[in-house]
Amino acid sequence: xxxxxxxxxxxxxxxxxxxxxxxxxxxxxxxxxxxxxxxxxxxxxxxxxxxxxxxxxxxxxxxxxxxxxxxxxxxxxxxxxxxxxxxxxxxxxxxxxxxxxxxxxxxxxxxxxxxxxxxxxxxxxxxxxxxxxxxxxxxxxxxxxxxxxxxxxxxxxxxxxxxxxxxxxxxxxxxxxxxxxxxxxxxxxxxxxxxxxxxxx
Amino acid sequence: xxxxxxxxxxxxxxxxxxxxxxxxxxxxxxxxxxxxxxxxxxxxxxxxxxxxxxxxxxxxxxxxxxxxxxxxxxxxxxxxxxxxxxxxxxxxxxxxxxxxx
Amino acid sequence: xxxxxxxxxxxxxxxxxxxxxxxxxxxxxxxxxxxxxxxxxxxxxxxxxxxxxxxxxxxxxxxxxxxxxxxxxxxxxxxxxxxxxxxxxxxxxxxxxxxxxxxxxxxxxxxxxxxxxxxxxxxxxxxxxxxxxxxxxxxxxxxxxxxxxxxxxxxxxxxxxxxxxxxxxxxxxxxxxxxxxxxxxxxxxxxxxxxxxxxxxxxxxxxxxxxxxxxxxxxxxxxxxxxxxxxxxxxxxxxxxxxxxxxxxxxxxxxxxxxxxxxxxxxxxxxxxxxxxxxxxxxxxx
Numbered sequence: 297x298x299x300x301x302x303x304x305x306x307x308x309x310x311x312x313x314x315x316x317x318x319x320x321x322x323x324x325x326x327x328x329x330x331x332x333x334x335x336x337x338x339x340x341x342x343x344x345x346x347x348x349x350x351x352x353x354x355x356x357x358x359x360x361x362x363x364x365x366x367x368x369x370x371x372x373x374x375x376x377x378x379x380x381x382x383x384x385x386x387x388x389x390x391x392x393x394x395x396x397x398x399x400x401x402x403x404x405x406x407x408x409x410x411x412x413x414x415x416x417x418x419x420x421x422x423x424x425x426x427x428x429x430x431x432x433x434x435x436x437x438x439x440x441x442x443x444x445x446x447x448x449x450x451x452x453x454x455x456x457x458x459x460x461x462x463x464x465x466x467x468x469x470x471x472x473x474x475x476x477x478x479x480x481x482x483x484x485x486x487x488x489x490x491x492x493x494x495x496x497x
Numbered sequence: 498x499x500x501x502x503x504x505x506x507x508x509x510x511x512x513x514x515x516x517x518x519x520x521x522x523x524x525x526x527x528x529x530x531x532x533x534x535x536x537x538x539x540x541x542x543x544x545x546x547x548x549x550x551x552x553x554x555x556x557x558x559x560x561x562x563x564x565x566x567x568x569x570x571x572x573x574x575x576x577x578x579x580x581x582x583x584x585x586x587x588x589x590x591x592x593x594x595x596x597x598x
Numbered sequence: 599x600x601x602x603x604x605x606x607x608x609x610x611x612x613x614x615x616x617x618x619x620x621x622x623x624x625x626x627x628x629x630x631x632x633x634x635x636x637x638x639x640x641x642x643x644x645x646x647x648x649x650x651x652x653x654x655x656x657x658x659x660x661x662x663x664x665x666x667x668x669x670x671x672x673x674x675x676x677x678x679x680x681x682x683x684x685x686x687x688x689x690x691x692x693x694x695x696x697x698x699x700x701x702x703x704x705x706x707x708x709x710x711x712x713x714x715x716x717x718x719x720x721x722x723x724x725x726x727x728x729x730x731x732x733x734x735x736x737x738x739x740x741x742x743x744x745x746x747x748x749x750x751x752x753x754x755x756x757x758x759x760x761x762x763x764x765x766x767x768x769x770x771x772x773x774x775x776x777x778x779x780x781x782x783x784x785x786x787x788x789x790x791x792x793x794x795x796x797x798x799x800x801x802x803x804x805x806x807x808x809x810x811x812x813x814x815x816x817x818x819x820x821x822x823x824x825x826x827x828x829x830x831x832x833x834x835x836x837x838x839x840x841x842x843x844x845x846x847x848x849x850x851x852x853x854x855x856x857x858x859x860x861x862x863x864x865x866x867x868x869x870x871x872x873x874x875x876x877x878x879x880x881x882x883x884x
Contacts, residue, residue, distance in 0.1 A: 299499050306506035309540065313510050313533050317517045322525065323699055324643070329529050329536075330692070332510070336540045339503065340560075343547035347738070348560045350681045352539065355564055357688035358721060359532075359571055364695065365714055366575055367525055368707075370582060382522040384591070389520035397512025404504040409545070411500075414552030421677045421738065427554035428561070435558065439565045446569045453576035456583065 298342055305342070309335035322367040330360035344414050347421045503544035510537030522589045524581075528574045532567060539563050603673040606831060607662050614809030614842065615802050621846060624801070631798035639791045643700040650697035651796060654803035657693065658810040661686040665813045666741050668823050668830030679740035680728050683814055687724055690770050690807065691717045694779050697800065698788030709787020712857045713779035717769050719864040720776070723872035724766040727759050730879035731818045740817055747821040755882060758875040760819050765868065767811040767845050771804050774849025778857055812841035 312332040316325045333356035340349025383389070414420065428436045510533055517530025539560060546556030581593060619625055664679040666672040676682055691714060698710020732738050734755065735746035743752075753760050768776040780787045789797055816822055816837035823830030855863075 299502075302499055303502050306502050306540075309536070310506050310509045310513070313513045313536065316529055316533065317513070317521070317526070321643075322523070325526065325529060327692070327696070329532060332533065333536055336536055336543070339540065340543045343543055344552075345543055345547060345557065345560070346676060346678045347681065348543060348557055350676075350678050350685055352560075352564065354681060354685040354688050355568070357685065357692055358718065359567065361688070361692055361695065361714055361718060362571065362575070363525060363529070364699075365711070365718075366578065368711060370525065370578065382526065382589070383520045384522050386520055389516045392519055393512040393514075393516030395512075396515045397508050400508035400511060401505055404501060404508060409500060409549045412549055412551040414547050414550075418552050419677070420552055420554075420557065423552070423554045424557040424561075427558055432555065432558050435562070439562060442569060443565060446572050450572040450576035453573070454579035 302339055302342055305335045305339045309333075309339070323364050326360045326363040326367060329363075330356055333360070344416070344418075344420060347424060500544050500548040503548075504541055507537040507541035507544070510534070510540060522591060524574070524578045524589070528570070531570060531574075535563055535567050535570075599671065600673065603667060603671060606667045607659065607665075607673050610813065610835065610838070611659055611662055611806050611809055614838070615805040617839075618805035618808050618842060618846070619802065621843070622805075628798045628801055631793065631801075632795050634794045634797075636794040636796065637791050639701045639703045642702045643696075645700075646696040647700035647792075648796065650693055650700060651799040651803050653693040654690065654697075654800065655806055657686045657690050658803060658806040661807075662810040662813055664740055665810075665817050665834070666744050666822055666830075667834055669744060670741055671830075672741060675741065676739065678738045680732055680738050680743070680818075683740075684721075684725060684728060687766070687770060688721060691721070694772065694788060698779065701791045703791045705785050705790040706788045706792075709779045709781070709784055709790070713772070713788070716776065716778045716857060716860055716864070719861065719869070720766055720769045723762045723864075723868050726872040726876045727762045727766070728818065730756055730759060730876045733879050733883040740822075744817060744822045744824060747824060751819060751821045753819040756819075756875065756879045758871065758878070760815065762868065762872055762875060763815055763819070764845060764848060767808070767815065768849055770811050771808040771845075771849075773804075773808070773845070775852040775854045775860075777849075777854060778860070781854065783854075808842055808845060809838065812845060813838045815841050 309332045312328045312335065315328040316332070319325050319328060334353050337349040337352035337356070340346075340352060342349075514530045514533030514535075514537060517533060518527055519530070521527045521530060542556060542560050542563065546553065546560070550556050616625075619628060660674075661683050663673040664676060664682050672679065674682065694717070695710045695714050698706040698708075698713070700706075731743055731752050734752070735742040737743070746752075765776060768774055772779045778787075780789050784790070789800060792800065813834065816834060820837045820841075822837070823834045825833035828836075854860075
């Protein structure tokens, strides 16, 4: 029974993962990816990893919501009314993807990992907690500090106020001599980026 | 048998993710490809932990680390997208070709 | 036992939703909706438009299924019950977004978009409050959280918890000061281009979510089914009903501010406050 459900969920996660790059709207794509993650979370719950499974669903629901927000913010076509295809180096990518999947698949089929299933009466959630705040505390805390650094870095990177003025007004560093030429590389031409936007229909 | 199915699923997810990361022009879609590859890794970790490692707590720790990696990738990725968009009004990989030089 | 618990969950949700709608004085209005024709927008996402109210209702039911109706008995007796509830909260935001995105019309999309911008930061206080409630129980299971309140309820032990969670409840049910999705100032937002039975079902789902969230608040802060003399489910119903009334009253009494000011309040005031709450609760639990 568990085997059948796991198989179905595995098929579902691959199918929805494939749909991410086939649907015509980015909002659909991001929620398709969310379904893929939810299926993986479901597999986790079925395979007696309740915390990991449920936490995956929780994390990914929030993350994909953020993704959808950014899509509506940046994309010229958030709803997906017009057909669109925004791909480059298509043949090479297909080849790389197929080679990666086939290679890993062959490795899976040719190897025989040991069969040592988790005991059904093990208290895995408590074990995880003791591991996180016990033997592996250094790893866990490193992850925490990395996340903090990420937060600081993300805020600085996305801040509108730059070192030499507002980022969206073509900020220029001060000159090397008083009233001299601005230091740093000169922009090619001012509004070039505007024509790019939406040009790759 | 279950483990083989799970690992084949994970291999397929990593392949699809690699295809997406290499082929998409839009930054956000490109990041979805990366997320999909991490999804495959997460699936493989859950499978190994549950069926092959006898429920070693370190396996769950690894899954948590993968989730942290996803969160970091998202945060820094979107911050970079916002920074590039502010500078160039662009959300496509082609528009920052000057990075090559 | 399982059949009884499933009946209790469905009964509480159904009856509670009807009572909430009656309390809001909207029974006639909703019943009238069923007779109306459906509005069609141009090129909608039909699947998500039709399924959004169903998801909302299903999430309310899933959230209620982890709530213990008697000490030691919940329909979904999971060691991570409180994380399951958190997942329902996160998926509720997704559902409201899809409800506004699917009709492919301006007002619904604006409603969905600004709701998500407000609701995502609300998730943070929600998580801190729920984790704080799990600290004295030393478990993520709601059954253990109920057991840990035999001596003293969490509402007395963690006084900041309930006010913070009230904001979460108002956000999840799109009510009063947190109703940035279906508010009147953008012509009922995500529901603007919807009428007929789908609109009525959406309103019922909102009411059901209020019942579900109040039941969780009753469990986490007021000891859920614990109480003298009366049987467990009756105590849970009494506490849930009182909380439903309190949350609905709060929603009517407090004015809504602009989304940008609400964002500042959430990030600058409520997030540090919930940090503080978690730290104090942790010290007390030691």
